[in-house]
Amino acid sequence: MSGNMNLTLKVWRQKNKDSKGLLETYNVKNISPDMSFLEMFDVLNEELITKGEEPIAFDHDCREGICGMCSMYINGRPHGPKRGVTTCQLHMRSFKDGDTIVVEPWRATAFPVIKDLSVDRSAFDRIIASGGFVSVNTGNARDANNIPIPKDDADTAFDAAACIGCGACVAACKNASAMLFVSAKVSQLALLPQGQPERYMRVQSMVGQMDEEGFGNCTNTGACEAECPKGISLSNIARMNRDYIAAGLGSE
Amino acid sequence: MTSSKIDAKIPGGSLEDKWTTYRSTVHLVNPSNKRNLEVIVVGSGLAGASAASSLAELGYKVKVFCFQDSPRRAHSIAAQGGINAAKNYQNDGDSTYRLFYDTIKGGDYRAREANVYRLAEVSGNIIDQCVAQGVPFAREYGGLLSNRSFGGTQVQRTFYAAGQTGQQLLLGAYSSLQRQVGMGTVKMYTRHEMLDVVTIDGKCRGIIARDLVTGKLERHFGHAVLLCSGGYGNVFYLSTNAMGSNVTAAWKAHKKGAFFGNPCFTQIHPTCIPVSGDHQSKLTLMSESLRNDGRIWVPKKKDDPRKPADIPEDERDYYLERRYPAFGNLVPRDVASRAAKERCDAGYGVGTSKMAVYLDFAFNTKRYGQVEANKRNLHNPSEEEIIRLGKEVVKEKYGNLFDMYEQITGENPYEMPMRIYPAVHYTMGGLWVNYNLMTTVPGLYALGEANFSDHGANRLGASALMQGLADGYFVIPYTIGDYLSEEIRTKAIPTDHEAFVEAEARVQESIDKLMNIRGTKSVDHFHKKLGKIMWDKCGMARNVEGLKSAIEEIRELRAEFWKDVRIPGTANEFNPELEKAGRVADFLELGELMCKDALERNESCGGHFREEYQTEEGEALRDDENYAYVAAWEYMGDSKYELHKEDLKFENIKIAQRSYK
Amino acid sequence: MSSFTKMFSSSIGNKILVALTGLFLCSFLIIHVSGNLQLFYHDNGMAFNTYTVFMTTNPLIKTVSYILYVSILFHAFKGLHLAYKNKKARPVSYAVTNASANSHWTSRNMGVLGTILLVFIVVHMSDFWYEYKFGHLPFVKYEKNLTTGEITSSPFQGQISGKQEQYVVEAENKEVTIVKDLYAEVQEEFKNPLMVALYVIAMAAVSFHLFHGFKSGFQTLGLNHKKYNGIIRFLALYVFAIIIPVTFAAMPVYFFLK
Known part of the structure; x- marks a missing residue:
């Protein structure tokens, strides 16, 4: 192994959703600063397998910061100490030799633990299924350039659409609120002409589903925005609130 | 002569009319019958999600399976640069024919004309559909869609959303899918992996899937099964694919009778972040769109110790511009990758490993800065001012990619050139399908990267997204009718049918076998070894000796795997090691077939470069006389495969030596 | 609803x-x-x-x-x-949080x-x-000299009908205010x-x-x-x-x- 960092890891181990978990301590040696955080976990797992122990289960897939599957709460912060970065893009050069690193799963009623650091985020899928779309069947569309969209609107919609659905916002929020996630989708579609016909219905259904899933209430601490690996802005939450009020006051 | 075992079912008529005529004459299923027909979709990427939602909209009962925790995580999400469409919005001479032509030529004349023309025909509809779904493509100040250029073309036809086009398209398809899930017309099975297809009387009738959380095996019936399970680049261990990307679904289908088309056609992408050490678990792509604005070079002097900025202009070798003046930095991927390898092998590589070349933005940063200064009416701006403005423009276009590069390498690409090197990215090969996208097993379809169909021996940039969505939105909804219209009398088959029972038992047996090995080495140990064999001997350059020894080595490795792999835990729980083991077991078989295919193809074409077959300048030397065919391999039992050929006829395009000079 | x-x-x-x-x-x-x-x-x-x-x-x-x-x-x-x-x-809280960072x-x-x-x-x-x-708050009586504006106060022991009573004593050129x-x-x-x-x-x-x-x-x-x-x-x-x-x-x- 190429590196020279030695670290102490305290990792949450939990057999399944029904069992109780606890923090276990592991020592990893010869870690290279060029490794990603997940590659450091690969090294640890390889060791555990060789020793005949069970490796640590954690979610990950693309390892380039876009699929939103990785999800570790590292030293008290989702996706670790760097801003605008997912765990898979966090590199060990962000840590120092001798550090102790505590790694926990996302914690929320709506995100039950499956095993160790893996959690079930299907609540997000159900929220999207409740209204996070434009009802357009394949083949319905007219020419893409039929409706010009002001560049600023398109850019703002894109910024909201950059959400990767990782759930760091929920993990960071002291109330485990999903407002940033929901508002990003609501905003994206509210900003585009294609989203207008269902705009008010959408925000009501999505907020309704969000409440049903057992997420907490937003208290505007701003932790979600600060920890979001894609920099989704709090102004989306305000936009959603605005639309929600308009929907409640306006609809029949 | 095309083998009698395969029939591409290409409709008659002129190239331009084939698809239109086909669509108007293909059998239909009436709406009330659609409600009784069940379709299983495996994979939820662009092809899977778009197919599932479109079929559900039509009224079919659909089940979708993905191994990730949400359909939105499928690896289509990682595509960066863009999606092609022959819209000709830029008034630069684009047309359906030109997109067709570029794709066939880019694929080094190893793709089927009719399929590619259809792809080009529906490409425009894809953009319309995505915009209607609320996909926030990049726009100009006038509010209309913006385009950029990609490799292998001379027009601007690539639509994009910053460096996250795949993400935005997938989220569009995912939202359509979730809409159907919400309505109850699609049933979604996340964290499920397909482990076998079930055939009854020669027709595909369902799948066996494993619930990855509980470890339970499940039987699912379908009148038709669509494999939209992506490519197999992870056979190389290191690739730009996601960690979970695998060949298992396609491979199980192959072993149940679906022929595998052109397995050796793999795409090595020229612009990836170089390997930094043994710990590396995957490689990261830097979008091809960067080649729009970045110039690729190496120092003219070997082992030049100077920093890139200190090397003067006339001591730099812009080798792509030098070798291919017509296309310059925008040559197709296979050409760019080989050129990079050639320079590095010749000793001109840069960085600590010397296995990298520079991708330099300084020139265009300045150019953009100047344009921006003019736009903003700044007169006589200073050099720094221009560079600052230029960096802003570059940031807007590629900000996320630059950030990602800095995150991974610790170097700031705004200040110094990126170091890049080719890496495995895409597999043009896949399950052989006919014009209807049906494999050789009736009722079993393959869509997107999982099939072999449209890219020949090399895929052009921004065409994968196009193909995935074309297959799912605009092809399968029509072509599936051809088969299902014959199935309206088939009642749903109960899953206690002996074929299901037997298939499940076999899957269980193979899981038990894996669990009972209790060897000493991890799955990754074998995967890494396989990857090294594949990369060294079946990678960017291949030769007879290498391929022959690779086949031997893979067989040995496979035997060792089945004796010595260690999978901790049990099969009745969430066990990522077991999942990986199953996938690597399949890669260990596929790898051998890839080498066999590469060995069989005595020519160089596209991504398949056989060292024995090259021109004096080191360009790929095709043999159209003997190899203008699709190699469709039939599985005949352990390590035994039979080759069937589908001859490729080029009636609308003049087959020629590919030149980008 | x-x-x-x-x-x-x-x-x-x-x-x-x-x-x-x-x-x-x-x-x-x-x-x-x-x-x-x-x-x-x-x-x-x-x-x-x-x-x-x-x-x-x-x-x-x-x-x-x-x-x-x-x-x-x-x-x-x-x-x-x-x-x-x-x-x-x-329901299960984090073992370590670093909320001040965000x-x-x-x-x-x-x-x-x-x-x-x-x-x-x-x-x-x-x-x-x-x-x-x-x-039972006490009442206070303010006497304001209308010429000089000077105010003097003294406790008021009696009863008034509301919370406040105000009248002018013209002879003494002052305004009297009785208030809680x-x-x-x-x-x-x-x-x-x-x-x-x-x-x-x-x-x-x-x-x-x-x-x-x-x-x-x-x-x-x-x-x-x-x-x-x-x-x-x-x-x-x-x-x-x-x-x-x-x-x-x-x-x-x-x-x-x-």
Whole structure:
């Protein structure tokens, strides 16, 4: 192994959703600063397998910061100490030799633990299924350039659409609120002409589903925005609130 | 002569009319019958999600399976640069024919004309559909869609959303899918992996899937099964694919009778972040769109110790511009990758490993800065001012990619050139399908990267997204009718049918076998070894000796795997090691077939470069006389495969030596 | 369920009500602090006492004050209810958190700050509001020389019909005002150092609570706009987190030192 960092890891181990978990301590040696955080976990797992122990289960897939599957709460912060970065893009050069690193799963009623650091985020899928779309069947569309969209609107919609659905916002929020996630989708579609016909219905259904899933209430601490690996802005939450009020006051 | 075992079912008529005529004459299923027909979709990427939602909209009962925790995580999400469409919005001479032509030529004349023309025909509809779904493509100040250029073309036809086009398209398809899930017309099975297809009387009738959380095996019936399970680049261990990307679904289908088309056609992408050490678990792509604005070079002097900025202009070798003046930095991927390898092998590589070349933005940063200064009416701006403005423009276009590069390498690409090197990215090969996208097993379809169909021996940039969505939105909804219209009398088959029972038992047996090995080495140990064999001997350059020894080595490795792999835990729980083991077991078989295919193809074409077959300048030397065919391999039992050929006829395009000079 | 009920029973609806009542309470504080500035007049409390009468008798203000009481109660109990629900949204807490890296501590402690304020409001209202309404406050008699404007005060032992009686004695060229002496109660209260300490602490809580609460209210109502966020932040910091609580806190300190 190429590196020279030695670290102490305290990792949450939990057999399944029904069992109780606890923090276990592991020592990893010869870690290279060029490794990603997940590659450091690969090294640890390889060791555990060789020793005949069970490796640590954690979610990950693309390892380039876009699929939103990785999800570790590292030293008290989702996706670790760097801003605008997912765990898979966090590199060990962000840590120092001798550090102790505590790694926990996302914690929320709506995100039950499956095993160790893996959690079930299907609540997000159900929220999207409740209204996070434009009802357009394949083949319905007219020419893409039929409706010009002001560049600023398109850019703002894109910024909201950059959400990767990782759930760091929920993990960071002291109330485990999903407002940033929901508002990003609501905003994206509210900003585009294609989203207008269902705009008010959408925000009501999505907020309704969000409440049903057992997420907490937003208290505007701003932790979600600060920890979001894609920099989704709090102004989306305000936009959603605005639309929600308009929907409640306006609809029949 | 095309083998009698395969029939591409290409409709008659002129190239331009084939698809239109086909669509108007293909059998239909009436709406009330659609409600009784069940379709299983495996994979939820662009092809899977778009197919599932479109079929559900039509009224079919659909089940979708993905191994990730949400359909939105499928690896289509990682595509960066863009999606092609022959819209000709830029008034630069684009047309359906030109997109067709570029794709066939880019694929080094190893793709089927009719399929590619259809792809080009529906490409425009894809953009319309995505915009209607609320996909926030990049726009100009006038509010209309913006385009950029990609490799292998001379027009601007690539639509994009910053460096996250795949993400935005997938989220569009995912939202359509979730809409159907919400309505109850699609049933979604996340964290499920397909482990076998079930055939009854020669027709595909369902799948066996494993619930990855509980470890339970499940039987699912379908009148038709669509494999939209992506490519197999992870056979190389290191690739730009996601960690979970695998060949298992396609491979199980192959072993149940679906022929595998052109397995050796793999795409090595020229612009990836170089390997930094043994710990590396995957490689990261830097979008091809960067080649729009970045110039690729190496120092003219070997082992030049100077920093890139200190090397003067006339001591730099812009080798792509030098070798291919017509296309310059925008040559197709296979050409760019080989050129990079050639320079590095010749000793001109840069960085600590010397296995990298520079991708330099300084020139265009300045150019953009100047344009921006003019736009903003700044007169006589200073050099720094221009560079600052230029960096802003570059940031807007590629900000996320630059950030990602800095995150991974610790170097700031705004200040110094990126170091890049080719890496495995895409597999043009896949399950052989006919014009209807049906494999050789009736009722079993393959869509997107999982099939072999449209890219020949090399895929052009921004065409994968196009193909995935074309297959799912605009092809399968029509072509599936051809088969299902014959199935309206088939009642749903109960899953206690002996074929299901037997298939499940076999899957269980193979899981038990894996669990009972209790060897000493991890799955990754074998995967890494396989990857090294594949990369060294079946990678960017291949030769007879290498391929022959690779086949031997893979067989040995496979035997060792089945004796010595260690999978901790049990099969009745969430066990990522077991999942990986199953996938690597399949890669260990596929790898051998890839080498066999590469060995069989005595020519160089596209991504398949056989060292024995090259021109004096080191360009790929095709043999159209003997190899203008699709190699469709039939599985005949352990390590035994039979080759069937589908001859490729080029009636609308003049087959020629590919030149980008 | 009607559209309104549905809206106000949702998470956002609940928060909108908390935001609306909160901002209403903020606006009340502006009135309250400006009125109470009269405590600093050197008139033995005449302006303050007559103002108090006005505030407790004017029908419009009385109506508003009932809305205010309801708002305080609603804001406090809804806030606590939401805080309880928020706790339930994360049943297993993190072993390690580093919340200071992503949020301001005031924003995370609105429940605690609010509870301090609730306790304070109970003490404050029972000492003054209850005393004034239902207690036995003495009356004071002010005599104002109409030529010089000089005011003298003396205790008034008798009975009057309402809270205030005012008449002019032309012969002596003076205006007599008899009024309930809340000012004396204020003076008395703030001789107690414990009370002064409680008030100063409570005003610190007001400062922190409003520093986040004022901005947060606008965000909840969807009023977040690049152009105006600066103004809201300015008001939150200077008006609601500094000027108002400092002015309020100055009152007990002033009487204590006086």
